[in-house]
Amino acid sequence: MVEPATATQAAAPVMPQLKDELDIVIPTIRNLDFLEMWRPFFQPYHLIIVQDGDPSKTIKVPPGFDYELYNRNDINKILGPKASCISFKDSACRCFGYMVSKKKYIFTIDDDCFVAKDPSGKAVNALEQHIKNLQCPSTPFFFNTLYDPFREGADFVRGYPFSLREGVPTAVSHGLWLNIPDYDAPTQLVKPLERNTRFVDAVLTIPKGTLFPMCGMNLAFDRDLIGPAMYFGLMGDGQPIGRYDDMWAGWCIKVICDHLGLGVKTGLPYIYHSKASNPFVNLRKEYKGIFWQEEIIPFFQQAVLPKDCTTVQKCYVELAKQVKEKLSKVDPYFDKLADAMVTWIKAWDELNPPTAGSVPNGKAA
């Protein structure tokens, strides 16, 4: 049986790295009690809380945290008509937090995620591991059989060309979950008691050309490198689909990262996922996605971005165009989504105007 770390274990003193360069984005609809567990690790950082659901409800933030909080009214006020691209009644609204952040790095976590323990019983400092992942290069062009070669105690194996050992910048760090695994509704229904107790002590780069299901529960990214592509789509209220926000973003960012020569890592750190959502509710939300993903995935696998897409925004707008052209026939929803993707980029650029002398945030591979 796997258990979360208790508060005392989690209170190990740490030197907070990048505390002025990283924002923690948390979507919530209920309360933020879980922050008490994370206090020793999170308190030095600025939090961006995106309150979903009823804006008249007050979300209590535990004392001692430095935060800004946005509810639906705030989102509407800040974005005006462009607020239509931000989901309502779905944790996809968290991407608003990415947009308003002014920091280089984002770490996002769900409010039912707690501190995990490693096999030795020590509390896992997820934030520290994500930062390590993001600050060390990725190796997407050739698979290293000993996983992340930049980790202590590892290296590139025999046969790994030296010209590829410098790696590329890491744009995304995708963490995993002990206890309740991130299964879809059908799997949850078939295996309601399955718990992830396997602590896999590895970080690895997802190879170029390979897509993956990106989960937003425990995710960090370099906002400068990939931020504009982290749109979590149209989900929830008034939409035909839910629980595909992070998936959609994951497919988009991977295509763009592959195009721009950026890396995506997965593996450590683990968090402890405590709450299993209701599988019947999930099924209702996901059910269209389960059919649609059969079309969506070949679309992303075959997507090619032109060489002149040298920034994330250009790549994203081009992708939106292709979504409209090729996926609208699957369902009119994709037509709306493609429009929302463009709206998102416009909103992003408005809230994040380029500073004088800034350079494009990427180059075509």
Next chain:
Amino acid sequence: MSLSIKDHEIDIVIGALRSDLTSFMSEWRPIFSRFHLIIVKDPDLKEELKIPEGFNLDVYKKPDIDCVVGTSTSTIFSGYSCRYFGYLVSRKKYIISVDDDCYPAKDNKGILVDAVAQHITNLTTPATPFFFNTLYDPFTEGADFVRGYPFSLRSGVQCALSCGLWLNLADYDAPTQALKPEERNSRYVDAVLTVPARSLMPISGINIAFNREVIGPALLPSLRLGGEGKFRWETMEDIWSGMCVKVACDHLGLGVKTGMPYVWRNDRGDAIASLRKEWEGVKLMEEVVPFFQSVRLPREATTTEDCVAEVANVVKEQLGSKDPIFARAAKAMVDWVMLWKSVGSSTSSPGA
């Protein structure tokens, strides 16, 4: 061990580069003793092999190799490549091959790893090369496909190759180990994963298993370094062979897994001495990798032999003029396909 796999479907092939296999065989006895073993003695090794009693095995030495393939051909089986002779003459469906300086490892709980059982599990459960599962092998107990994994891809494909890893002395090249002489791999990563389609990797020959029926001819001796020696630091033959295997598997829709099982690889040799003697391999990889990444096999290549022949063709055309080592490798591949067809091309039928 899967109940549907019979022990007699498995051969364990050991290339003997050292003559005294007593401690190697004794350490592996609890795991190996129920299987048939093929031990192939490096034709360059002069001393008599010392093998303990109590195993069901066939031993092949230079005269035996000469007998089967002829004295001129037997040179291709020198050094680490001697194990390919074992692959050639085996008639079993599954082959597991471990270097003779590797012993059984212990997992994180201190339990001895049954490398054979793990390799067989890897080979007999599907691989998932078309989409990455973030919880690694979904067919492992306690794991599954994650949310967002398309259902149409969940049946997976047949796994043709299982690449294991190494604790203690990892498979580093000479420069890397020379730079970090004290570094030893102590990290036991409790995972098996499928290497995605079209992703290449260095496939080490130190600890592998494969489905001979399906991919046998693609594991081949062909790239031989000028200064190839008797330490893995002085070879690239397995890395080359592994590229061919991965390209063939990707083309034929077969899977390659990597991760567990681990073996414990003993300290042996001197990285600096190897580096002084042989660094050609490290240089060659700069050509080899982009080359294999660009190889596209034609639709008409529908068998493993076809794939090997096609790759040999492209090697000859595109790399042959860059370095004679590649022209020789291409020829060796073509010769191997013929040899496989005449000597190697059958398996005992299941249940025999």
